[in-house]
Structure formats: C-alpha cells, structure tokens
Amino acid sequence: MTESIGKTNAELTELVNEALGDQPGCETARITGLQPVPGVRGGRNWEIPSVALGDSLISDVDRAVITIHRRLGRTFHLI
Template identity: 60%
Template sequence: MASRRAPRFCDRPGLHAIALVGDYADLIARPRDGNLSAISEPSSGGTPAAMIDAKNQDELTRLAEDALRAQPGCETARVPVVVALPDVRIGRNWEIPNVVLGDSLISDVDRGVLSVHRQLGRKFRLV
C-alpha cells in the first residue's frame, strides 16, 4: 500500500498541474498552450529519465550497501541483495528486502534503508 503524503503543486507560471500522491510520484505539468517541449524536467526536483543509470543486481547491491554503511549508526549493517519490484514502469524498480543488522540498532537501519531507497532510487534502475 502506498504511503500517504500531501500533494505537491506546480509553482511555475504558465503551467496547469496535476499533483500525485504516493511514494515516488513526480509532478506532472502541462503547459497552458499545449507545447510539451517547454518542460525540461519536473519542477519537483526529480531526475529526468535520461539521467537514470541502469545497474545490474550485483552493482546495485554493492552501491546500496556502501550507501547504507555511510548512514549514521549503520556502519556494521550489511545488504545481502536487492530485488526487483514486479510491474514497476516509473521510478525505483528495486527494493532492499532484508538487512543484516550487525551491531547496528534496528531504528538506525530502518531510517538508513529509507534514505538509501530515496537517494539511490532517483539515480539507478535495476536491469
């Protein structure tokens, strides 16, 4: 079930906007004159699709583990594997299903995993 958060609205002049609510929903904007080439990227600060790198499972697992260990309190946590999310076409198409805690507290690791999902999910897709 998708988490609920407040919708975001477009503040760029000359655009009609539809705000989506969900984990990785980006703002969809449509110019009033119908010229779609006027929009280069979402105004919400998201990464354009052309800028997202494709990674295989081993590369993405290594990146996720390094990013998690860089989080405060997660120095001993380990990511065994990342797995693909079924039927995802836009946004993050992978998740970290399990983490080996080591000496890290579960609250630190939980916060760290959410942060890694958010940070790396904007940059990398699993292929």
C-alpha cells in the same frame, strides 16, 4: 524528470551497501540483496527486502534504508 541509470543487481547492491555503511550507526549493517518490483520498468523498480544488522540498531538501519532507497531509487534502476 531525468532518466535513471541502469545497474545490475550486483552493481546496485554494492552501491547500496556503500551508502548504508556511510549512514550514522549503520557501519556494520549490510543488505543481503535487492529484489525487483514486478511490473515496474524504471525508476524505483527495486526494493531492499532484508538487512543483516551486525552491531547496528534496527531504528538506525530502518531510517537509513528509507533514505537510501529514496535517494538511489531516483538515480538508479535495476536492469
């Protein structure tokens, strides 16, 4: 397994928001922040607790958030 890259909360939030805005139907959605998962030191040690939908449909955002967390969670960890 490849080591993930450490990012600050602000850096990772920016990356997640960019990825979310690129998803179909999620152009106006934005996450309001990331939250560390207690007891996990690397990998998917963060979660997305809430999203501001804007004009996006919740079904589009749900799908996108799951996809983004899986993809970016393999690449980046929260420091």
